Amino acid sequence: MRRLGFNLRLFFGAIGFILLFLLLFIGIFLSLGVFSLGLIVFPASLLGIFDVLIITTDLGLPVLAAAGLGAVMLGGGLCIAMAFACMGALSRYNSFCKGTEWRKRRLDDEKN
Numbered sequence: 001m002r003r004l005g006f007n008l009r010l011f012f013g014a015i016g017f018i019l020l021f022l023l024l025f026i027g028i029f030l031s032l033g034v035f036s037l038g039l040i041v042f043p044a045s046l047l048g049i050f051d052v053l054i055i056t057t058d059l060g061l062p063v064l065a066a067a068g069l070g071a072v073m074l075g076g077g078l079c080i081a082m083a084f085a086c087m088g089a090l091s092r093y094n095s096f097c098k099g100t101e102w103r104k105r106r107l108d109d110e111k112n
Contacts, residue, residue: 006103020089028082035075042068
């Protein structure tokens with residue numbers, strides 16, 4: 001029965017970590033996408049305000065500039081948050097591997 005519990009922990013742990021790293025992957029690219037969008041929209045709207053670049057939009061150029069600056073700040077914050085989330089997930093993965101190794105060694109010792 002103990003071997004079954006160990007195998008179930010290993011199976012569901014692997015599924016959980018695959019899903020966790022998939023969510024982190026999506027989060028990283030989402031945050032980089034928002035940050036990149038802000039880096040494109042904010043300077044372009046400033047150039048539109050100063051009549052260097054012609055921008056046709058339904059929004060006013062000051063509103064577009066504010067939205068671009070907001071996207072830069074939101075994307076930057078998300079990038080920093082994803083860095084901390086990745087460090088936490090890696091720490092959790094390392095502790096799971098150590099715990100699994102310890103349980104495997106204990107099962108092997110009890111079997112002998």
